[in-house]
Amino acid sequence: MxxxxxxxxxxxxxxxxxxxxxxxxxxxxxxxxxxxxxxxxxxxxxxxxxxxxxxxxxxxxxxxxxxxxxxxxxxxxxxxxxxxxxxxxxxxxxxxxxxxxxxxxxxxxxxxxxxxVLHMPEELGSAAMTLALVDLVQTVKRAERLGVIDNVQRRHLETAARRLNYRERTLVNVMREAGTAADYAMLERHIVEQxxxxxxxxxxxxxxxxxxxxxxxxxxxxxxxxxxxxxxxxxxxxxxx
The missing domain is CATH 3.40.50 (Rossmann fold)
Known part of the structure; x- marks a missing residue:
């Protein structure tokens, strides 16, 4: 078999x-x-x-x-x-x-x-606790295409995401690091899970x-x-x- x-x-x-x-x-x-x-x-x-x-x-x-x-x-x-x-x-x-x-x-x-990504142990399902850089980059690019953020905000968010350690890459931390006034709820709505x-x-x-x-x-x-x-x-x- x-x-x-x-x-x-x-x-x-x-x-x-x-x-x-x-x-x-x-x-x-x-x-x-x-x-x-x-x-x-x-x-x-x-x-x-x-x-x-x-x-x-x-x-x-x-x-x-x-x-x-x-x-x-x-x-x-x-x-x-x-x-x-x-x-x-x-x-x-x-x-x-x-x-x-x-x-x-x-x-x-x-x-x-x-x-x-930082994730939970296998016994708890291995769920991700942070976002991968590839997903964050795709997310902010999509948000720019949809008019949720402008080009300057997208560049600042992408730079901030790259600067953070993978253990710290959450949407909240990226926005804080970028110092952007973008709408968190709108960005979260367009998360890309590549x-x-x-x-x-x-x-x-x-x-x-x-x-x-x-x-x-x-x-x-x-x-x-x-x-x-x-x-x-x-x-x-x-x-x-």
């Missing part, structure tokens, strides 16, 4: 919403070693990274994604850490989905923390992936640094290491 896809999900989309869209094995945000552990345990045909850790734990390694693809697993990324890794590894076969992925592809030096939209798009795309033939396994070269990383994370080394 074919295994369902693996999906690493956190604050980008509520788990209950994701389950209504796609039947899969859902795991917490990917960290160092998560991809190897998941592939060893479940042997999936496809794996989707939406969310991943940024500073609370070492981030998911590029090398372990390459290892999974070398074993014939189709690896996709979208919305958050997944979009970032997909943009970095698209030339090696990782599939990226959504606007945020395309933005990272187009802007090679875009900041990693543009998709980072990370959520991209996550939903990726989940729906998985149906197409299931119909694709598996990718051709590629050669994989183990490195001393990668083995050291896995041992440091207490991850059992695969048989081919």
């Amino acid at each position: 074919e295994q369902p896809p693996i999906i690493f999900l956190g604050p980008s989309l509520p788990l209950s919403t994701a389950k209504d869209i796609c039947d899969a094995i859902y795991l917490p945000p990917a960290a160092q070693g998560s991809v190897i552990s998941a592939v060893q345990r479940y042997e999936p045909r496809a794996l989707l990274i939406i969310d991943g850790t940024f500073q609370s734990a070492p981030a998911v390694r590029h090398k372990e994604i390459l290892w999974a693809m070398a074993r014939g697993v189709r690896v996709l990324g979208a919305a958050s850490m997944g979009a970032l890794r997909a943009a970095e590894l698209h030339g090696h076969g990782m599939i990226g989905i959504g606007l945020i992925y395309r933005w990272y592809r187009r802007h090679a030096f875009a900041p990693d923390d543009a998709v980072a 990370k959520r939209d991209d996550a939903v798009q990726a989940l729906r795309f998985l149906d197409k992936v299931n119909a694709m033939p598996p990718p051709t396994p590629r050669p994989f070269t183990w490195t001393t640094a990668f083995v050291r990383d896995l041992r440091h994370a207490n991850i059992a080394l695969p048989a081919d290491a």
Whole structure:
């Protein structure tokens, strides 16, 4: 029996919403070693990274994604850490989905923390407590297009959002930092949830992936640094290491 896809999900989309869209094995945000552990345990045909850790734990390694693809697993990324890794590894076969992925592809030096948010622990649903920079930028651009704010206010709000640490990026804090007299209620009404939209798009795309033939396994070269990383994370080394 074919295994369902693996999906690493956190604050980008509520788990209950994701389950209504796609039947899969859902795991917490990917960290160092998560991809190897998941592939060893479940042997999936496809794996989707939406969310991943940024500073609370070492981030998911590029090398372990390459290892999974070398074993014939189709690896996709979208919305958050997944979009970032997909943009970095698209030339090696990782599939990226959504606007945020395309933005990272187009802007090679875009900041990693543009998709980072402070969120509740997994036990409490991983709900986001701050807004991602990508969502804030899209929000103020939309507000300007709709005439809610003018061009000067939009530029001040965007600059303020970029200046704040991702742990502090709330609409209230951005407006306070920008010193703008914009209407909070009107801005809140036009919040853009680009990370959520991209996550939903990726989940729906998985149906197409299931119909694709598996990718051709590629050669994989183990490195001393990668083995050291896995041992440091207490991850059992695969048989081919």
